[in-house]
Amino acid sequence: xxALVLTEPGKIEIKEMPKxxxxxxxxxxxxxxxxxxxxxxxxxxxxxxxxxxxxILGSDGAGVVEEVFDEADKxxxxxxxxxxxxxxxxxxxxxxxxxYTILGMPVxxxxxxxxxxxxxxxxxxxxxxxxxxAAALPLGGLTAFRALFRKGSLRAGQNVLISGFGGGVAxxxxxxxxxxxxxxYISSGSDEKIEKAMKxxxxxxxxxxxxxxDDLWKTKGGFDLVIDSAGGDQLNNFIKMLRxxxxxVFYGATNGLPAKIDLYRMFWNQLSLIGTTMGNDNEFNEMLxxxxxxxxxxxxxxxxxxxxxxESFPDITKPNKVGKIVxxx
Numbered sequence: 001x002x003a004l005v006l007t008e009p010g011k012i013e014i015k016e017m018p019k020x021x022x023x024x025x026x027x028x029x030x031x032x033x034x035x036x037x038x039x040x041x042x043x044x045x046x047x048x049x050x051x052x053x054x055x056i057l058g059s060d061g062a063g064v065v066e067e068v069f070d071e072a073d074k075x076x077x078x079x080x081x082x083x084x085x086x087x088x089x090x091x092x093x094x095x096x097x098x099x100y101t102i103l104g105m106p107v108x109x110x111x112x113x114x115x116x117x118x119x120x121x122x123x124x125x126x127x128x129x130x131x132x133x134a135a136a137l138p139l140g141g142l143t144a145f146r147a148l149f150r151k152g153s154l155r156a157g158q159n160v161l162i163s164g165f166g167g168g169v170a171x172x173x174x175x176x177x178x179x180x181x182x183x184x185y186i187s188s189g190s191d192e193k194i195e196k197a198m199k200x201x202x203x204x205x206x207x208x209x210x211x212x213x214d215d216l217w218k219t220k221g222g223f224d225l226v227i228d229s230a231g232g233d234q235l236n237n238f239i240k241m242l243r244x245x246x247x248x249v250f251y252g253a254t255n256g257l258p259a260k261i262d263l264y265r266m267f268w269n270q271l272s273l274i275g276t277t278m279g280n281d282n283e284f285n286e287m288l289x290x291x292x293x294x295x296x297x298x299x300x301x302x303x304x305x306x307x308x309x310x311e312s313f314p315d316i317t318k319p320n321k322v323g324k325i326v327x328x329x
Contacts, residue, residue, distance in 0.1 A: 003056045003112035004309050006105075009046050012310050017056065020108070020116035022069040027076055027119045029083065033135035034110045034306075035060035036325040037168060041313050043105050052106040059085040059103050061110025062125055062134035063329075073119045080125040082134045083110065083117055084284045086142075093280045102139075102278070110135075111309060113329060123284070126292045136298040136324040137291070139278070140168035143251050145287040146279035147227050148176055151249045156181030158224035161241065163234070165205075166193045166322045169251060171299045173227045174200070179294040185223070189319065196322050200299075208234070222246070230255040236262045239271060247272045299323030 003017040022028055040057050042048050061083050065076045087107060090097025103109045103117065125134045147169070148154045160177045164170050165186035177184045178201055185204045186197045194205040222243040228235070232255025238248050239262045246269070265271070279287070290296070301323040304312060309327050316325065 001113040002306065003108075004058065006044060006051070006053055006055055006057055008053055010044060012044050012057065012313070014307065014310060017112065019114050022067060022116055024069055025073075025118055025120070026069050026116050027065050027073065027122060028067040029061070029063045029081060029115050029117060029122075030066045031061050031063040031110055031113060031115060031329045032131035033062050034058050034309075034327050034329055035136045035168075036309070036312060036316055036327070037139050038316055039102070039139065040104065040111075041316050044313060048105060050101065050106045055105055056108035056112050056115075057104050058109035058111030058115075060135050060138045060140075060324075061115065062131045062137075063115075065122065066114070068119060070119070076119060076122060079122070080131070081122045082125050082137055082288070083115070084121045084123060084281060085109075085138050086121075086278065086281055086284065089280050093282060096278070096280075111306075111327075123288055126288060128292065128295050129297065132300065132303055132326045132328065133298050136168075136300060136326055137172075137288075138284075140324065141172045141287050141291070141298070142279040142284050143169045143277065144172035144176055144227070145290065146283050147249045147251055147276045148173055148180070148225075149286075150279070150283065151274050151276045152225045152227065152247055154180055154182060154225060157183070159183045159185065159222065159243075161185045161187065161223045161226045161238070163187045163226065163228045163238075164230055165197050165202075166190065167229060168324055169229060170227070171323050174202070175296050175299070176290065177227075179290070179296055182225075192320055193322055225249065227251075229253075231258065232256050233258045235273070236260070239265050242269065242271050244269045245271070247274055249274045249276055251276050301325050303328065 085103035088099040160182045189209045226238045226248045228250040229252035231253035
């Protein structure tokens with residue numbers, strides 16, 4: 001079978017690999033579509049723990065169950081599925097276990113014609129989505145769902161700011177918050193992305209390369225919740241924007257550490273700064289149910305043939321990208 005393999009530090013290529021063999025509790029899924037994440041590129045660059053050379057990348061995928069090991073699971077054969085990439089989250093719903101990992105490294109993942117996963121990782125593909133749309137869901141959708149609802153305690157009518165609109169998690173946070181009845185605002189360094197967000201129903205937007213943060217929050221009365229992936233010194237701008245009891249939930253720190261934190265404003269206004277990553281299996285179920293209930297369709301930046309996957313990695317960080325890059329397998 002064809003698969004995208006991490007062959008050595010910084011090098012990936014499509015190779016012929018053995019079709020996975022099954023063991024107890026496993027299912028063989030014929031992958032129909034897979035989606036690219038920043039995590040995949042960080043693995044390629046060696047910026048991730050437990051890297052295994054010769055392993056198959058990919059965490060996001062959807063397809064059809066072709067075979068199961070156990071007779072008791074045969075009802076899955078022929079079903080259209082989306083794969084939960086969590087492995088060993090553990091019994092604590094609030095925090096992942098020390099054994100926790102994600103499909104695609106070190107366990108071989110979805111950038112292949114076939115993948116073997118636990119039957120308990122299979123979920124019926126939402127009926128209103130095709131394989132390409134369903135493949136875009138797992139990592140970004142789960143991370144956004146937990147950030148908004150478990151960590152951010154989002155409620156209808158609240159003012160929410162999604163920073164860095166256009167990325168995988170940010171687009172899901174935008175779509176989910178809007179579906180939940182929040183007043184959703186976005187930030188971006190691209191006028192093109194801002195225009196896209198406004199067409200999708202954003203209440204307001206600002207270009208952080210051109211505008212002053214104060215121009216936004218003063219006219220909107222402040223935010224109850226900020227969802228952020230960048231960290232860095234902009235955290236203090238977000239702290240200034242928050243209403244009393246407001247929250248900043250962050251799932252990354254691509255801008256690094258802030259030089260300082262405005263603790264004075266934080267304690268006086270009863271503010272919370274909360275970290276999050278991925279989500280538990282219950283939240284994956286809830287995320288899929290929410291998407292089906294509200295008929296949410298992921299934003300797809302582009303659809304490409306699997307043969308172009310290795311050369312597509314640099315496009316993950318392109319400034320004009322909005323949504324997920326998805327591959328037909």
